[in-house]
Amino acid sequence: MTTAQRNDSDPTELIRQKALWMRRTALKMVYKKNLGHIGGDFSATDVLSTLYFGVLNYDPDRPEWDARDRFVMSKGHATGVLYSALCAAGYFPQDWLETYMGPRSMLNGHPNRNYLPGVETNTGPLGHGFPVALGIAIAGQITGASYRTYVLTGDGEQQEGSNWEAAMVAGNRKLANLTLIVDRNRLQQGAGTEETNGLDPLDDKYRAFGWEVVEVDGHDHAALLDVLGAPVGARDKPLCVIANTVKGKGVSFMEGLAKWHHGVPNAEEYEQAMKELV
Numbered sequence: 001m002t003t004a005q006r007n008d009s010d011p012t013e014l015i016r017q018k019a020l021w022m023r024r025t026a027l028k029m030v031y032k033k034n035l036g037h038i039g040g041d042f043s044a045t046d047v048l049s050t051l052y053f054g055v056l057n058y059d060p061d062r063p064e065w066d067a068r069d070r071f072v073m074s075k076g077h078a079t080g081v082l083y084s085a086l087c088a089a090g091y092f093p094q095d096w097l098e099t100y101m102g103p104r105s106m107l108n109g110h111p112n113r114n115y116l117p118g119v120e121t122n123t124g125p126l127g128h129g130f131p132v133a134l135g136i137a138i139a140g141q142i143t144g145a146s147y148r149t150y151v152l153t154g155d156g157e158q159q160e161g162s163n164w165e166a167a168m169v170a171g172n173r174k175l176a177n178l179t180l181i182v183d184r185n186r187l188q189q190g191a192g193t194e195e196t197n198g199l200d201p202l203d204d205k206y207r208a209f210g211w212e213v214v215e216v217d218g219h220d221h222a223a224l225l226d227v228l229g230a231p232v233g234a235r236d237k238p239l240c241v242i243a244n245t246v247k248g249k250g251v252s253f254m255e256g257l258a259k260w261h262h263g264v265p266n267a268e269e270y271e272q273a274m275k276e277l278v
């Protein structure tokens with residue numbers, strides 16, 4: 001990020017302000033388009049805000065800058081929060097957000113790197129982003145590059161088999177430059193993860209695959225900053241951060257309910273939600 005935006009005396013203040021803006025912006029986009037995935041946008045907002053405004057090295061004027069840290073949004077359905085973050089980070093102007101999922105928009109329902117600066121790779125099919133991030137991290141390991149690779153996956157997404165192939169390779173290769181963040185909101189589309197195809201004990205699974213594992217409150221900016229900003233040199237394994245989150249976080253009547261996976265608020269609900277997001 002650009003150092004001009006950072007407040008070194010309290011780095012969480014900027015993260016908090018951006019997270020609020022991102023939630024309001026994602027809600028506006030979803031409401032206006034009458035489409036989207038607001039529940040998973042809100043569970044991931046604090047992780048993305050911490051990454052973009054406290055952790056990642058990037059330059060929005062040079063999206064392909066070689067030394068940039070890579071962020072892969074494997075849960076590609078959550079474009080409300082991804083596009084809000086990229087816009088807040090300076091990759092494109094705010095009026096582009098108005099075109100969300102419109103005809104010929106660059107802001108598709110799922111992110112497309114050929115259209116939108118800042119999108120590291122196309123995602124949307126669950127289980128796709130993590131294996132791509134693995135390849136990016138391996139490339140960095142082979143070439144001795146300094147960039148770090150971060151990937152955010154949904155917890156329901158972890159049920160896809162491709163993740164476990166990627167996890168195995170990362171552990172075997174001791175890819176310390178790779179951080180996987182699991183948005184552990186315990187809900188997938190329409191139901192809970194544990195009643196659908198349980199993941200627990202997720203931490204033990206990753207440890208068995210050769211990863212270091214840390215659990216964190218996925219809405220606590222200071223805790224996220226500590227874990228995600230920790231120097232790579234301090235470990236010799238890939239890092240799995242299980243971010244315990246709440247689907248729909250920030251709006252009381254959305255929190256923890258599967259219906260808001262891709263529910264859209266009506267006018268009254270929209271007003272109410274905006275009143276809460278201050």
Ligand SMILES: Cc1ncc(C[n+]2csc(CCOP(=O)(O)OP(=O)(O)O)c2C)c(N)n1
Pocket residue numbers: 037039040041043075077078124125126127153154155156157158183185187188189247261
């Ligand atoms: C391979 C594949 N199957 C199904 C879908 C449709 N789909 C989109 S999101 C989703 C649920 C994802 O749940 P989770 O990973 O927990 O996401 P979050 O709770 O963070 O929104 C499903 C089934 C998809 N995008 N890709």
Ligand SMILES: [Mg+2]
Pocket residue numbers: 154155156183184185186187188
């Ligand atoms: Mg989930």
